[in-house]
Amino acid sequence: MNFKDMASDLGFDEDDFTELAQLLVTTSLSDLKKLENGVDLKNTDKVAKAAHSIKGAAGNLGFIKISGVAAEIESDARRGSLTGIEKKIKTIKAGLNAIMNAIDQ
Amino acid sequence: MRENKPFVILAVDDNLLNLKLIEKSLSKEGYQILTADNGKDGRKLAAEKKPDLILLDIEMPDEDGFHVITRLKDNPVTASIPVIFLTGVKDVDSKLKGFELGAVDYITKPFHPMEVIARVSIHLKLSIAVNSMVLNQAEKLRQITDAQISMLPLPADYPDAKFGVFYRALEEAGGDFYDILNISDKIKGYFVADVSGHDIKASYMMASLKALLAQNCTPMYSPEQSMQMINAVLLEILPEIKYLTACYARLDRAAGKLILINAGHPPVVYLPLGKAPVLLKSDGDILGMFSNAQFGIHRVNVKKGDRFFMYTDGLVESAESKITWSSGAENFVPLFKEVRNTPVENAPSELMEKLLRAGFVYEDDIVLLCVEV
Incomplete structure (x- = not known):
């Protein structure tokens, strides 16, 4: 994960990008809580909306993998399916952890 | 810039990261950015500050983007402000609905900051051109009125x-x-x-x-x-x-x-x-x-x-x-x-x-x- 290159791709300097990455982690963790709550309640609409939010935010900063997994969750949930969602949530959490580690370095 | 005043852009999105991304991208270009994380506050800010352009998310809780643009266009104070939709929805119907309600363009999420800058710039230019044309025509009409009254x-x-x-x-x-x-x-x-x-x-x-x-x-x-x-x-x-x-x-x-x-x-x-x-x-x-x-x-x-x-x-x-x-x-x-x-x-x-x-x-x-x- 190279923040310098990712920042450059978006036309930002590294400090700006780090600030945005930090915000992504904060907002996505909040969205993940809503998503998990939706899973507990088997509320696919709530799951889809939370996943939609993560998808867009992560995608905007170039975190393609997180965005892609969130897109899968959103798509499944809109079809009424929550099958295999736990594994996907873990993938997103791992991705967010990796970003946090990169910020701390 | 007009008389050294920066153009004001209002961004309305319930996702704080998107707001921050827009704010950072556009402020670097010299724009003044106002933000609102929900439709109601967005409408209020639009009426109070009369921004030059509005970036509006479609999918928001409570008042979604379609509701917000409808209200903006109903209000004479905000009706002429160009609105660009931000949408993660890719279906054509949704985009067409946005245009029908008065949006001038849309940006698909995830978006690249440079695309936002480019679209904001082009629509501000268009808006300035239209406003200038309207002002010119109004001035010509005023001249006719003055000439008429003088007769x-x-x-x-x-x-x-x-x-x-x-x-x-x-x-x-x-x-x-x-x-x-x-x-x-x-x-x-x-x-x-x-x-x-x-x-x-x-x-x-x-x-x-x-x-x-x-x-x-x-x-x-x-x-x-x-x-x-x-x-x-x-x-x-x-x-x-x-x-x-x-x-x-x-x-x-x-x-x-x-x-x-x-x-x-x-x-x-x-x-x-x-x-x-x-x-x-x-x-x-x-x-x-x-x-x-x-x-x-x-x-x-x-x-x-x-x-x-x-x-x-x-x-x-x-x-x-x-x-x-x-x-x-x-x-x-x-x-x-x-x-x-x-x-x-x-x-x-x-x-x-x-x-x-x-x-x-x-x-x-x-x-x-x-x-x-």
């Missing part, structure tokens, strides 16, 4: 003509017209006309009419001959669909003679001193339509202190209430005696005030001219 004589310009006038154009360029003519020291001419339509073309007619009146309303010609000459010229210069109704009064104060020529125009109200007002009705052909036009003629022996009122159909006609000027004029006649003792200069405006208090509504251009013998 209309005021009582102070013709102290011997002893008249008062009320003039109101419904739009920037009115189709009603009046003029005062110094035919000789003792004889004055009063002309009131209504050109069909009240658009720019109608207002251009004013300059032509004024010149025609000056050329043809002279001691050499009788009032009827003057109107015949003017009709002949108008037949040549007017487009087929354009015509005018008019009333021409020639008053010889020394001889106590008033001659009225009516060309398809509402009747003159004659208010003899100490007597009840009467309508001087006469049929006559309109001007600019027929080569062998026949005009209505009234010859009235008048005395000092008598008054007569010439006006356009906007005073007595109502499309909304389905009142034609022939019946409308009858209804208004009793009102004229109420301004009998008002100084002639103020009589028309006082009469209008009385009409407005009685529930009169402006639907058309209006000229109301009062002349005292």
Whole structure:
């Protein structure tokens, strides 16, 4: 994960990008809580909306993998399916952890 | 930048990261950014700050983007602000709905900051161009209005003509017209006309009419001959669909003679001193339509202190209430005696005030001219 290159791709300097990455982690963790709550309640609409939010935010900063997994969750949930969602949530959490580690370095 | 003020962009999105991303991208380019994380606050900020452009997320809890843009377009304060939708939804129907509701463009999420900058820039340029065009046109209309008003004589310009006038154009360029003519020291001419339509073309007619009146309303010609000459010229210069109704009064104060020529125009109200007002009705052909036009003629022996009122159909006609000027004029006649003792200069405006208090509504251009013998 190279923040310098990712920042450059978006036309930002590294400090700006780090600030945005930090915000992504904060907002996505909040969205993940809503998503998990939706899973507990088997509320696919709530799951889809939370996943939609993560998808867009992560995608905007170039975190393609997180965005892609969130897109899968959103798509499944809109079809009424929550099958295999736990594994996907873990993938997103791992991705967010990796970003946090990169910020701390 | 305008006068060193940055353009103001309002971003409305429930995702804080998206807001921050937009803020950082656009502020680097010199824009001032306002943000709201929900539709209601976004609308409020838009109305208060009147930003130059709004970036609006479609999918938001409570008020979604479609609801917000509908409310923005309903509000005159925010209706003209260009709105670009931010959407993660890819279906065409959703995008078309956005355009139908008044969006100028959309940006698909995830978006690249450079795309946001490029789209904001192009739509600001478009908006500036449109606004500039509107302002230019408004300025031209104002110039026409000023020119039009400068052609209309005021009582102070013709102290011997002893008249008062009320003039109101419904739009920037009115189709009603009046003029005062110094035919000789003792004889004055009063002309009131209504050109069909009240658009720019109608207002251009004013300059032509004024010149025609000056050329043809002279001691050499009788009032009827003057109107015949003017009709002949108008037949040549007017487009087929354009015509005018008019009333021409020639008053010889020394001889106590008033001659009225009516060309398809509402009747003159004659208010003899100490007597009840009467309508001087006469049929006559309109001007600019027929080569062998026949005009209505009234010859009235008048005395000092008598008054007569010439006006356009906007005073007595109502499309909304389905009142034609022939019946409308009858209804208004009793009102004229109420301004009998008002100084002639103020009589028309006082009469209008009385009409407005009685529930009169402006639907058309209006000229109301009062002349005292």
